[in-house]
Amino acid sequence: MGVEIRVPRLGWSMEEGTFSAWLAQPGSIVRAGQPLFCLEGEKATQDIESIGEGILHLAPDAPAPGQVVPVGRMIGMLCAPGEEPRWDSRLEPPLSPAVSSARAPTMPVVSPAEASTMPAAPPSVRRLARQMGIDLAKVKPSWPGGRIGRHDLQPMSRSAPERPAGETPAAITPRARRLAKTSGVSLEGVTGTGKGGRVRERDVRAIAGNDAEIPGGKIVPISAIRRLIARNMVASRQSGVPVTLLARADASALIEARSRLKETDGDKAPTLNDMILFLLGRLLPSHPNLAARWLETRMALPPDDGFHIGLAVDTPEGLLVPVIRDVARATLRSVAEQSRSLVERARAGRLKSADMRGGVFTLTSLGTFGIGHFNPVINHPESAILGLGAIVKDPVPVEPDGFRFRPTLPLSLTFDHRVVDGAPAARFLQSLAEAIAGFAPS
16 A cells, blocks of 8 residues: 655644645656655645655655645655555545544444545644534535635525624623623624534634724735744743833944954854854853743753844845854854854745744844844744843943943843743843843854
C-alpha cells in the first residue's frame, strides 16, 4: 500500500498553510528523510521531509505554488514500482489507535458506503456543525477535494428561520450578553446556534463582524501571518500585566564606536541594534527575571547558555522575530553576523520555524521612522521587550549657567508586572542606560 502525503501541522494553532513548491519531481524515487515539498506555516517556510519511500505521484488536485491548503489534505502518494495510487482526498487522515479508542464511545459507526459519501471536514468543524444543527451533506464545501471549513457553516446558520422582529431569544449565555453590551449589538431577532436555540458568544461575534464592514468598501483577505500576529498580540495583552518604563541614554559613545567600526568593517559593521543586543546579552544574566516565563505556580528561567534574544524585523509579510543565539557569550561581530543573516532571510521569506524559537527577550526599534518613546507589546510568552526610538540631540545643563547638546537614545521597556516589579525593571533600565553611555566594543 502506498504512503499518503498529507499537509502537516507545523504549529499547535495551525489550521492551514500555503503550499510553496515540490522539492521532488513527479515520477522520481523518493527516499525517507528526503525533502519532499515546501510549506509556509504560521510565520515561516519549512521543507517537509518524506516519512516513507517510493515513486512520487501527485494528487489530481495537487496544490499549485501559493495555494492555501488545509492541514490534513492529501496532496500526493509514494507508491512501489508498478503500484497505482488511489485518490480519495475527501476522507480524513486515520486516527492513531489511542485516539480512536478514546473517541469510540462518541463517534458514530458508519458503513464503508456511507463513509464514501460523507463530506470531508475536520473534527472541530463536524462538532461545530452538530452544535449548530447543520447537516454537513447540505453544506457547499469551498476547499479543494470537497473539504468543508468552519467558514462554510456560516451561510447555513444565517439561512435558519429568523425570530419575529423585536423578539429577544429566551436563552442567552452570560458571555454573549457581555459581548453584545460592549459591542452595542441588539439581541432582538438573533437566532442562536446553541442547543435549543441558545445564543452563544459566536452568534454575537458574527453580527458584530457584519456591522464592522464598511458600506461600499473593499474586503481583502487577511494573511496567515497577520492572523497569527493578531492572535499573539491578543494573547500577550490577555495573559500578562504590561507596564512600560521610559528612559533616555547618552548615545555619544555608541555613535563614536559605530563610526570607528564602519571605517574598519564597512557595510558589515555592527548596527546600533547589534550593539544594543550585545549589551543586553551582558546585562540579562544579572537580571534573569526579565528573561523569565510565567507558569502560574512557578517561573521558568533561562540556562546560562540560553539567553537567546529576538529581534523584531519589518518584512513585506508582517512583523517577524528571528532569534539571535547565546548573546550572553557572543562577541559583537558574532551578534552582527547572526542578525544580518536572519534579517536578510526574514525579508526574503526564507526563515525557518526554528529561527524564531527559544527567545527569552525581544528588541524592537522604530528609530528609523523618527519615533521617540512608544509602548512595545511583549512577544508572548516572554516577559519583557525593549523598544528603541530615534536618536535626537537634547540640551544638557553645563555649569554655571550654560548648556550643551548631546545625542540621546529613547528607551521603552515593557515588562510583565506579574514577573517583575517596577523597581527591579527600573534598575535594569538604569544599568542599560549606563552601559550605553560607556559603550566599548570589546
